[in-house]
Every structure is written in structure tokens, then in C-alpha cells.
Amino acid sequence: MSRHFPAFAVAFAMLCSPVAAQEHLIFATASPSEGPISTVIFNDWAARINDDGAGIVEIDVRHGFTMANPANFYDRVKDGVVPITWGIMTTIGGRFPLTGMAELPFLSDDAETASVAFWRLYEEGHLDAEYHDIVPLFLTAFPQSGVHLSSPLASLDDLAGARVIAGSQTNSQVIQALGGLPQSINPADAYEAIQRGTADGRFVPWTAFPPFRMEEVTNYHIEAPIGTAIGMVFMNRDIWDDLPPEARDVIMRHSGEAQSRLLGQFFDAQNDGIRARVSNMDGHEIVAPDAQQSAQWETWLAPVTESWLERTEGGAALLERFTLLLEEAAAD
Template sequence: MTRKPNLLAGAALSAAVALTGATGAEAKIKLKVSHYLPAVHGIHTDFIVPWTEQVTACTDGEVEFEIFPAGSQLGNVARQQEQVMAGVVDIAHGLHGIPRGRFPRTSLIDMPFLTDDAGAASYALWSLYPEYLSEEYRGLKVLALHAHNGGLLHTANKKVETIEDMDGLRIRTPSPAVSEMLSFLGADPQGLPPGEVYESLQRGVIDGTVFPWDPVKSFGLNEVLNYHLDLGAYTVSFFYVMNQRSYDRLSDTAQACIDKYSGADLVAKFGDWWDQWDAPARQEAVDAGHEIITLSDAQRARWEETLQPMMASYLQSVEDAGVDNAEDIYKAMQDKIREYEAAH
């Protein structure tokens, strides 16, 4: 009987290790890195490209990288986790909430009004990873966990100022927690990859979206939006992970270089990075004459108070789904965020 080749193993091998030359010191390793954002986004230009260059320089050229952003064959947001688990790519950057349900512990950082600060959320995630979150990353070498700044509610044709204005609006959602928030506020959450939001807004399939400022510019959304409610009610988290087998195949030197440019020092950069990425998109909206609505402290308190039952219900649903310490993780996230805010 003729044995069929193991295609998955072959893909993993070719994706993880490309050898040129002979052996030993002449061996070159090419690693595939995928993410789902446009090549003009700061994740690509300020984070992933410089990171790969630093690692290549550190290894004196032993390790090189091929990057696959949005629009490439490996740039699908819904496939980042499965691609890196299978070894189709060696390293992936993706959203914890897409597809939903794969990272229920980590995604508790998306809970409403937990924080609107990328630095605080990223610090909390990385601090809690070893004790509370690590079981969600079996088979993966976690290089960084991070989050974006507080998201806004962006709409095309309807100005939103109050909770009542949310009623019936079809709003694109990035994660289960945000979906629950939108539903509780009377909106109709629509699960869409970021790359499909522009056309959906243009065609009137959705009325708006929740995003921080930076993807509004990266995906050209200011062309199809007119109103921006500075809600700051949620954040969304991301993973930057490596297939553990790909990591284990590297030399001690290459592993040390990857470790050097990953972890706490990398995570600490996302707060400042996100502030830089948000600013141009907001200015673009101002220059276009859009209306940016800011909530007073009293108005924000009303939104938060309204969402308290939803938050309790969501935590219970996560526990019912098998995360028996969801309440403990949520409290630990609150504590770490307060710890970060006290130091900054």
C-alpha cells in the first residue's frame, strides 16, 4: 500500500524551517509571521517589522522572517490561532475574540468599563498570564499579550449621545463581551472581520462599529463615518504567539534572541504605541468635519450603572461554560489595572 504524505507535517516543516547552504553555522532559518492588519497599520510598521529585524540582527542572520499581513493568503483574522497551532505559520498576531469562545479567560479583559488604557490592560494581561491564563495557550510560546485603548462608537448617519439612541442600531462587534454589552444597550451586534466594515457601512448593512481610533484610519473608515461617541467603555485584546515546536527547533542563540525582544519589555510598549496610532485617525475625523461626542462624568456613570447587570450575567455565563474561577480572574484584572494606574 502506498502511504499518502502527511501534508500538515510538510506544511509545518516548510513554514517553520527553510535551510539554505550546508549545515551548522551556514544554516538559515526562515520563519513565517502572519497578522490580519493592513501593512500600513502601526502593528505592522512599528511593532512586527522592527521586531523581526531585531531578532534577525540579534541572531546575526541565522533567523529571517517572511510576514503575511491582511490581504495575503495567511492574513485572515479568523484563522490566526489555528494557523500557528498547526504550524502553517510559525508566529501569529490575532484577536482573542475571533473566532469567539477560544480564549474565555483572557477575553475577560474586554469587559465594559474595566479600563480604557492600552498600557493598563496590556500590563494586566501579561501579569496574570502565568497564573490565570496560561492553559489557553497550550502548544504555544506566548511572546506578548496586549490590548488597545478604549473603543469608541462610530456611526455613519445617526448621532448617538444617550443609551436610548442605541436602540436597534446594527453595530459591528469584535468580541463576545462587547457583543453582550451592545445587546444589553439595545443595539444589534454584528460579527464582522475589520476588513469588511468599510463595505458594510457603505452599503448600509450596518449602522456603525466599535473601534479605537487607529483602525478607523487604517481601514479608511472616516470616509463612511460622520459621528464618533467617545465612549471608552471597553478594550479588546490580542495575542502574539509562536508555535512551540517551531521555537523548540531553534538554536539556543535564536531562542535567546526571541526571548530578549518579547515578554514584559515588549508588552510595556503598547500603551505609548496605541496613543501614537490613535492620534492621526482622530485628527483625520476632525479635519473631515465629523462630530465627536464626549460624555460628561455623570453621563458615563449612567452607562456604567446600566451595564452592571450585564457584567454580572456575562461573568456567570463564562463560569457556566467551564471557567470556574472567572470571578477571581476578573478581580485580579481589576487589581492589576489599579496597580498600573497608581504607578503611572
């Protein structure tokens, strides 16, 4: 009889012990439900986690702007109102100066390489000082932004005083250094500003065209690697720390570098597809500085990088490391 007692005791203990509750995490995407990033990236990511983590963790995707939007997404997670969200980190003025390095001109060419390099930079701990309230799950560096105007320039020697909507301090410095007049206008109001003629254009990547209908109000598109931004899916740190280790393991199996690479690939494909579509539209012209003009632009924009280095503690070492990581990611 004593030989069977341990097995009986174990079974009895299992029946009497409370079953661990499945973790339920709301992911407020701050993106339209029908948007490609929602349908292709966010839904798939959550589905993989929910399948792998059945009984352990569930990601409850909530699209739209009800629970979080592009203006408040960071505070909603920081304050614990929602556990997970998505947004463009460099639109949050002053909070992410190190992350703002991605906005510097002439750093990268494609989103995939830059996304992988930036994730590795984060994973090495170089950005910990500004991520103390959040835990990045995966991220992307967007494709390079271009200058999209409502009418052509006489030449690309400079922007000839064009009034260009720019999204950050570094973006504004880029536009000003190229001879334009930067304007600070909410992205949601950009269409109307250009349509009414209070702005001449906007500094954004091609991927911003569908949600903001930029092809309806701009027709002259200047391409050059003069800056990008970082987008990120991230989680409230306290909520993350309270998760059981097995829940965190499930989430990260489908996040991290692999998911960052996937998101970069997604945006590269989106960028190419949108560019091709706009190039085939009547009345649209896509141009780029020639070799001589590009050299001049690099000279004009060098002070933008110098300004970032001067105001960013540890910026020189960070930029040097990121440059090396870009080279390594490109060679993968």
C-alpha cells in the same frame, strides 16, 4: 608534545563537528506591508532579533494575507503551517474566554497600562489553560472601542435601536445593554454594510479607522470606556519547544513585557492621532456621555460583567487579579 595535544584535539573536533544551523522562522503578520504596525513595530522587532541572533535565529517577516489572514491566523499557527503570526485573539469565538475579559466595560483607560497588566497576568500563569497550543511573544490591549455611527443620535440616553456591528459575544451584550441592536458582520464587510444602510455603525477603536476607512461611512462618534480586545504576536508551541535555548533567549530579549509596553504605547499614539485627524474633518462630531449618562451606562452594563463571570470558570479571581495589576502598572 603531550602538552599541546589537548589544544590540537579541540581544534580538530571543532573542524569535524557539524555547525549548528541558524533557525529560520517565518512571521506571517496577516497585516498589510504598508500599515504602521508592520513598518513601525513588526519590522523593527524582527530586525532587532536578527541582529542580536545572527547565526542563531532569523525572523523572516511576510506581510499581507497570503500565508495568514485575520480569519485564519490562529489555525495557521496552531496547525504549524507558519511558526509565528499576529491577530486579535478575542475574534476567535469560544477559544479564549479568559482573554475575553479585556472586552468588559469600564476596566481600563489606555492601551499601555492594560498591555503591561495583561502581559503580567499571562506571565503569572493565569491564562495557561487556553494557551496550550501557542506561546505568546508579546501582546497589546487595544485602546477603548467607541460606537461610530452614520448619523447622530437625538441624545446619549441610549443608542435608540441603532444597528451596530459588534465583534464578539461581550461586545454584542454591551451594545444591547445600551439600547442598540448588535449585528454580526465580518469586519471586511463592515464598510459596505454601513454604506448601504444595512448597519448604522460599528463598535471599534479609532485604530480600526485607517484599514477599514470608517471615517468615510461614519460621522458620529461616541467615546466611553466600554470595552477593548487583545492583540497578540504568538508562536506554535511545538516549534517553540524545539528551538535551541539560545534561540528562545534571543527572541524573548526583544519580546515580553517591554515589547508589550511598546506596542501599547504605539496604539495609544495611533489612537490619539487618528482621533485628532477625524475631529478636524468636516461633518464629524465626537461626543461622550455626561456624568449622569455615564452613571446610567455603568448601571446598564453591570450585567455584562456579571454574565461573563457566570460563564467563565475562575473569572472572579482573574478579574480581581487583573484589576490589581492595572493599578500596579498605572503606578509604574
